[in-house]
Amino acid sequence: MNAPTTIGTTEKVADAIRSGIRTGQFVPGQHLVEAELTLRLGISRSSLREALRHLSGDGIVAIHRYRGAHINRLSRREVRDLLEVLEQLVRLAARLGAASGHANRGLMDAALEAARRHGEDGDHRSYIAARQAFYDCLFEVAGNQELPRVTPLRRADLFRAQIRPYQTRAQQDSHTDGYRLIAQTVNAGNVEEAEAAVAALFAQTRAMVDTLPDEAFDVG
Amino acid sequence: MNAPTTIGTTEKVADAIRSGIRTGQFVPGQHLVEAELTLRLGISRSSLREALRHLSGDGIVAIHRYRGAHINRLSRREVRDLLEVLEQLVRLAARLGAASGHANRGLMDAALEAARRHGEDGDHRSYIAARQAFYDCLFEVAGNQELPRVTPLRRADLFRAQIRPYQTRAQQDSHTDGYRLIAQTVNAGNVEEAEAAVAALFAQTRAMVDTLPDEAFDVG
DNA sequence: GTCGTCAATATCGTCCGACGATTTCATCTG
DNA sequence: CAGATGAAATCGTCGGACGATATTGACGAC
Numbered sequence: 001m002n003a004p005t006t007i008g009t010t011e012k013v014a015d016a017i018r019s020g021i022r023t024g025q026f027v028p029g030q031h032l033v034e035a036e037l038t039l040r041l042g043i044s045r046s047s048l049r050e051a052l053r054h055l056s057g058d059g060i061v062a063i064h065r066y067r068g069a070h071i072n073r074l075s076r077r078e079v080r081d082l083l084e085v086l087e088q089l090v091r092l093a094a095r096l097g098a099a100s101g102h103a104n105r106g107l108m109d110a111a112l113e114a115a116r117r118h119g120e121d122g123d124h125r126s127y128i129a130a131r132q133a134f135y136d137c138l139f140e141v142a143g144n145q146e147l148p149r150v151t152p153l154r155r156a157d158l159f160r161a162q163i164r165p166y167q168t169r170a171q172q173d174s175h176t177d178g179y180r181l182i183a184q185t186v187n188a189g190n191v192e193e194a195e196a197a198v199a200a201l202f203a204q205t206r207a208m209v210d211t212l213p214d215e216a217f218d219v220g
Numbered sequence: 221m222n223a224p225t226t227i228g229t230t231e232k233v234a235d236a237i238r239s240g241i242r243t244g245q246f247v248p249g250q251h252l253v254e255a256e257l258t259l260r261l262g263i264s265r266s267s268l269r270e271a272l273r274h275l276s277g278d279g280i281v282a283i284h285r286y287r288g289a290h291i292n293r294l295s296r297r298e299v300r301d302l303l304e305v306l307e308q309l310v311r312l313a314a315r316l317g318a319a320s321g322h323a324n325r326g327l328m329d330a331a332l333e334a335a336r337r338h339g340e341d342g343d344h345r346s347y348i349a350a351r352q353a354f355y356d357c358l359f360e361v362a363g364n365q366e367l368p369r370v371t372p373l374r375r376a377d378l379f380r381a382q383i384r385p386y387q388t389r390a391q392q393d394s395h396t397d398g399y400r401l402i403a404q405t406v407n408a409g410n411v412e413e414a415e416a417a418v419a420a421l422f423a424q425t426r427a428m429v430d431t432l433p434d435e436a437f438d439v440g
Numbered sequence: 441g442t443c444g445t446c447a448a449t450a451t452c453g454t455c456c457g458a459c460g461a462t463t464t465c466a467t468c469t470g
Numbered sequence: 471c472a473g474a475t476g477a478a479a480t481c482g483t484c485g486g487a488c489g490a491t492a493t494t495g496a497c498g499a500c
Contacts, residue, residue, distance in 0.1 A: 057277030
């Protein structure tokens with residue numbers, strides 16, 4: 001992939017912030033004060049600023065000159081645009097994965113794990129981790145190295161964090177079912193059904209977004 | 221978009237490097253020594269490193285710990301993967317643009333300009349600029365803010381820089397014709413033909429890649 | 441009481457210098 | 471010529487400094 005040989009401070013800081021978004025330690029819209037973060041993370045401003053610049057490229061934080069960085073908060077329209085792009089890329093991954101003919105044991109495992117994690121304790125963080133593992137497997141089966149690089153999954157994490165308080169249990173169960181169906185059809189090598197499964201998952205997500213109140217989104 | 225209110229040193233440096241790739245000042249595979257760049261660009265190491273970190277996120281430069289940054293040089297496989305992803309996103313843009321019903325004068329203008337720039341003096345730099353303008357217009361017509369954010373056009377510039385010495389005039393003429401056809405079909409609101417035009421353009425590019433010698437690519 | 445003006449403060453952007461860590465390269469040795 | 475070795479080059483991280491700008495709060499006018 002694009003990962004350096006060994007990880008450095010910048011990557012660790014970026015991971016810490018990404019992880020913080022999943023745990024709720026950082027909330028979309030939150031202002032990130034450099035002095036405070038350097039203290040909390042025990043690093044220098046240089047490293048922090050490099051990490052923020054990196055995250056800015058992923059669309060996770062926004063940097064405004066002389067006003068600093070803040071965790072991005074997506075508007076309803078940005079979420080719609082994001083889902084539209086995301087769907088195309090995941091469809092491509094599913095298509096390539098199904099066409100590859102190589103069934104992947106981990107793919108279904110990850111899908112099931114996501115469902116289990118969610119069902120058991122409702123721990124959102126481990127659910128997100130399992131979801132990430134699912135996509136990692138999907139990209140691996142697809143065999144396209146560019147896909148994980150451009151797919152805005154991290155940005156989708158922002159969306160997940162924003163809508164979390166409004167999501168019902170049934171909605172999330174239905175979502176993990178979608179993962180299972182994708183894993184199943186991809187492993188079966190059924191290209192058309194795999195794409196259809198992805199389309200169905202995103203259609204469902206879009207419908208869910210439409211039901212959410214305006215407070216869940218940034219003013220756009 | 222995601223642009224800060226005003227541009228800072230980091231953005232200027234990143235633009236300088238991107239522009240340098242287009243002009244041939246920087247060549248794929250080239251090692252970027254911090255001390256030299258800070259002198260040449262008249263900036264501090266902090267700003268340079270932030271810019272490099274930003275470019276690293278776009279896949280333009282790669283950073284290896286204690287070995288510094290270098291301009292990425294794509295392998296044949298990376299190019300194939302890149303084109304595959306790029307095609308999906310451009311197809312989405314063409315589809316959305318055609319479906320929007322809003323004909324865009326600038327789109328065709330940009331396509332024609334690209335052809336003219338190329339035909340007149342063969343100045344690769346202005347050709348690339350016109351090509352960028354074409355995609356900017358396409359994204360604007362598409363009306364999806366996430367598209368320009370994820371579409372790896374900058375990375376495609378790397379590819380263009382690598383294959384430049386091997387491209388024939390006829391191939392490039394044919395390519396600009398492809399832009400024209402896309403602009404025409406999108407402006408006409410013909411969704412299916414617009415997508416077909418994009419597919420044709422990428423099929424052509426893929427075929428061209430297959431004819432190139434191994435020396436044009438990084439060892440993969 | 442509300443509004444606008446203006447100074448004080450907080451925060452950021454950029455630069456500079458420092459030092460250990462690691463790679464790279466030229467040299468030496470067998 | 472291969473491998474060991476030491477010196478040089480380069481990077482990663484830190485800390486401090488200072489001007490630039492945004493934000494805040496006090497103050498007075500109406």
